[in-house]
Amino acid sequence: MGIIKQQTLKGTFFSYIGVFIGFVTNTFILTKVLDTDQVGLINILTSFSLIFAQFAILGFNATARYFPYFRNEKNKHNGYLFLACAISLIGFILFVIGAYAFKEVIISQKSQDNNLFRDYYWYLLPLTFANLYFNIFDLYSRLLYDAAAGRLIREFTLKLLILVCVVLLIFRILDFRSFMWLWLSANLMPMLLMMIRLVRKGNFSLKPNFNFLNKDVQRNLLNLCLFGILTGASPLLVDNIDRYMVNSYFGLADTGIYSIAASFGIIIALPTRSLYSIAYTVIAESWIRKDMANIHTVYRKSCINQSIVALFLFILVWANIHNALKVLPPDYADGVYIVFFIGLANLFDALTGVNAVILATSRYYRYDSFFYLALVGVTIGSNLFFIPKFGITGAAMATALTMLIFNLSRYLFILFKFKLQPFTVHNLLVIVLGVLIYWFSTLIPVQQNLYLDTFIRGGFITLLYAGSVYFLRLSSDINDMVADLLAKLKRS
Numbered sequence: 001m002g003i004i005k006q007q008t009l010k011g012t013f014f015s016y017i018g019v020f021i022g023f024v025t026n027t028f029i030l031t032k033v034l035d036t037d038q039v040g041l042i043n044i045l046t047s048f049s050l051i052f053a054q055f056a057i058l059g060f061n062a063t064a065r066y067f068p069y070f071r072n073e074k075n076k077h078n079g080y081l082f083l084a085c086a087i088s089l090i091g092f093i094l095f096v097i098g099a100y101a102f103k104e105v106i107i108s109q110k111s112q113d114n115n116l117f118r119d120y121y122w123y124l125l126p127l128t129f130a131n132l133y134f135n136i137f138d139l140y141s142r143l144l145y146d147a148a149a150g151r152l153i154r155e156f157t158l159k160l161l162i163l164v165c166v167v168l169l170i171f172r173i174l175d176f177r178s179f180m181w182l183w184l185s186a187n188l189m190p191m192l193l194m195m196i197r198l199v200r201k202g203n204f205s206l207k208p209n210f211n212f213l214n215k216d217v218q219r220n221l222l223n224l225c226l227f228g229i230l231t232g233a234s235p236l237l238v239d240n241i242d243r244y245m246v247n248s249y250f251g252l253a254d255t256g257i258y259s260i261a262a263s264f265g266i267i268i269a270l271p272t273r274s275l276y277s278i279a280y281t282v283i284a285e286s287w288i289r290k291d292m293a294n295i296h297t298v299y300r301k302s303c304i305n306q307s308i309v310a311l312f313l314f315i316l317v318w319a320n321i322h323n324a325l326k327v328l329p330p331d332y333a334d335g336v337y338i339v340f341f342i343g344l345a346n347l348f349d350a351l352t353g354v355n356a357v358i359l360a361t362s363r364y365y366r367y368d369s370f371f372y373l374a375l376v377g378v379t380i381g382s383n384l385f386f387i388p389k390f391g392i393t394g395a396a397m398a399t400a401l402t403m404l405i406f407n408l409s410r411y412l413f414i415l416f417k418f419k420l421q422p423f424t425v426h427n428l429l430v431i432v433l434g435v436l437i438y439w440f441s442t443l444i445p446v447q448q449n450l451y452l453d454t455f456i457r458g459g460f461i462t463l464l465y466a467g468s469v470y471f472l473r474l475s476s477d478i479n480d481m482v483a484d485l486l487a488k489l490k491r492s
Contacts, residue, residue: 018155019267025163026263031329033169038176039256041116042183044247047240048106049127052099054233056091056132060084062228063221065284065361067143070212079209080143081198084136087225092132099124116252123184130191137194140203143281149197153190155270161186227369234372238379238402242395245383250392253331258392261335264324265342265396268313269349279354284361295358296420302353303422304430304475310350311434312465314343319441319457323450334392341396345403352407353422355414364417371413375406426474433472437465 030039054061060083070080099106107118138150165186169179198204213221242262247255279298286294317324318340325333359368379402386394386401414420441461447453473479 018157018159019270021156021159021163023263023267025159025166026260027324027327029163029166029170031260031332033166034176035253036256036331037116037252039260040247040252040254041120041256043243043259044117044252044255045120045123045127046187047243049124049131051233051236051240052095052124052128053131053135054236055229056095056128057088057135058091059225059228060087061135061139062224062360062365064139064143064280065287065365066220066224067281068285068288069217071143075209075212076205076207078212079205079207081136081140081204082206082208083221084140085133085206088132088136092129095128096125099128120180123180126184127187130188134191134194137191137198141194141198144203145281146201147281150194153193153197157193158186158190161189224365227366234376237376238399238406241376241379242383242399245387246392246395249387254392257332257335258338258395260328260332261338262342262396264317264321264339265344265346267317268310268343269346279357280361283354283357287361287363292418292420295418296422299353299355299358299414299420300422300424301475301477303351304424304426305477306350306353307427307430308469308475308478310347311430312461314347315434315438315441315465316458316461317343319438319461320454322446323454326450337393338396341393341400345396345400348400348403348407351427352411355407355410358414358418358420359410362418364413367413368410371406371409374409375402378402378405429472430469430474433465433468433474437461437468440464 026039030042034042067077067080070078072078103121107121134150134154138154141147141149162183165174165179165182168174168182169176174182195204243255243259246258279302283295283298286292286298321336321339324339325336356368359365359371379398382398382401383395386398388394390397438461441457444457444460447456469475469478470482
C-alpha cells in the first residue's frame with residue numbers, strides 16, 4: 001500500500017488546508033457579507049455544474065478500469081486523452097442544448113421569492129465546461145499515478161482564489177455582480193492549471209491512435225461508457241440532489257442554510273475521497289493481475305484506517321457544534337442536525353472502505369450501475385418522505401439513510417461474490433472507543449469563551465483518541481507512520 005499511503009497523505013494534507021480555508025471563508029466571512037439566498041445561489045450553481053459535468057462526460061470516466069490496456073508512455077498512451085476530450089466535447093454540446101430546452105424546469109421552485117437564480121442561470125455553461133475538462137485532466141493524471149495534483153488544485157488553490165474574491169467583497173472593492181464574475185473566473189482556473197501541469201510533465205497529447213481502436217477495444221469502451229453514464233453521475237446526484245430538493249421546496253435562502261451546515265459534515269469525507277483517487281488505479285491493475293491478495297489487503301486496511309480517521313473527525317465536529325453555531329449568524333441555527341446526519345452519512349461511507357472501487361473495477365462493474373440506479377431511487381424517495389416531515393433537516397436524514405443502505409448492499413455483494421471480508425475485531429473496537437471518548441467529552445464543563453472551549457474539548461478528544469488508537473495498535477499503518485516519524489526525529 002506504499003503508493004496509496006503516499007498519495008492519500010498528500011491528497012488529504014492539501015485537502016484539509018483547503019477545507020480550512022474554505023471553512024473560514026464560508027463560516028466566518030461569506031455568511032456575514034452575503035444574504036442566505038446569495039449563499040444558496042453559489043451552492044446551487046456549484047452543485048448543478050458538477051452534476052451536469054458528470055453527465056456530459058458521457059460515462060468515459062468509467063473506462064479508467066480499461067486504461068492499463070492503453071498504457072504506453074512511448075505512444076502517449078494510445079490517444080486515451082484525445083478520446084476523453086472528444087467524447088466530452090460531444091457531451092458538452094448536448095448539455096448546452098438541454099440547458100436551453102429545460103431552463104424553466106431547472107430554475108422552477110415552489111418557494112422562490114426572487115429571480116436571483118434566473119439572473120445567473122447561464123453561469124452554468126462555463127462552470128460545467130470547466131468542471132468537465134478538469135475532471136478529464138484529473139482522471140488522466142490519476143491514471144498516471146499523480147493523484148495529489150487534482151486534490152491540491154481543486155481543494156486548495158480554488159479555495160484560496162475564492163477567498164481572495166471574498167476579501168475584495170468585504171472591502172467593498174466589488175459589488176455582488178462583480179464578485180460573481182470574479183468567482184466564476186476563479187472556478188475556471190482549476191481546469192487551466194490542470195492542463196498546464198499535464199503539459200509541463202509531458203503528458204498532454206491530443207494525438208489520436210485510431211489503429212489501436214480495433215473492434216474489441218471499441219466494444220469494451222462503448223459498454224463501459226454506457227454503464228458509466230449512470231454510475232458516474234449517481235454519486236454526484238446523491239451528493240447534490242438534497243440541495244436541489246431543498247431549493248425546490250423552500251427556496252435559495254434555506255438552500256444557503258443547508259449548504260453551510262452540510263459543509264461541516266463533508267469534512268469527514270475528505271480522507272475517503274483522497275483514498276479513492278489512487279486506489280482506483282491500483283485495484284484495477286490488481287484485477288488484471290488476478291492479485292486477490294493485494295485487493296483484500298487494500299480493502300481491509302482502507303476499512304480500518306478510514307474508520308479511525310472519519311470517526312475521529314465526526315466526534316471532533318459534533319462535540320464542538322455548539323461553538324460553531326455561535327460563530328454563524330442566527331439564521332443558520334436551524335442547520336444543527338444537518339451537520340449530524342451529513343456527518344453520519346459520510347461516516348457510513350468511510351466504515352466500508354474502498355468497496356465502491358472494488359466493485360467498479362471488477363468484472364461485475366455492471367452491477368454497480370444497478371446499485372446506483374437503486375441508490376438514486378432511494379435518495380429521491382427518502383427526500384420526498386423526510387423533507388415534508390422534518391424540513392431541511394429531513395434532506396440530511398435522507399442522505400444518511402441512503403448511504404447506510406447503499407454501503408451495506410455493496411459490502412454484502414462483495415462478501416458473497418468475492419468472499420472478501422475486511423472487518424476484524426479492531427473495527428468494532430474503533431466504534432466503541434469513539435462512543436466512549438465522545439461521552440467523556442460531554443462531561444467537560446462548557447467554557448464561556450468559545451475558542452477556549454473548542455481548544456480544551458478538541459485537545460482532550462485528540463489526545464485520548466490518538467493515544468488509544470496507537471497503544472491498542474488498531475492500525476498497523478498508523479503505528480508504522482508514528483514509528484517512522486520517531487525514527488526521523490531521533491536521527492535529526
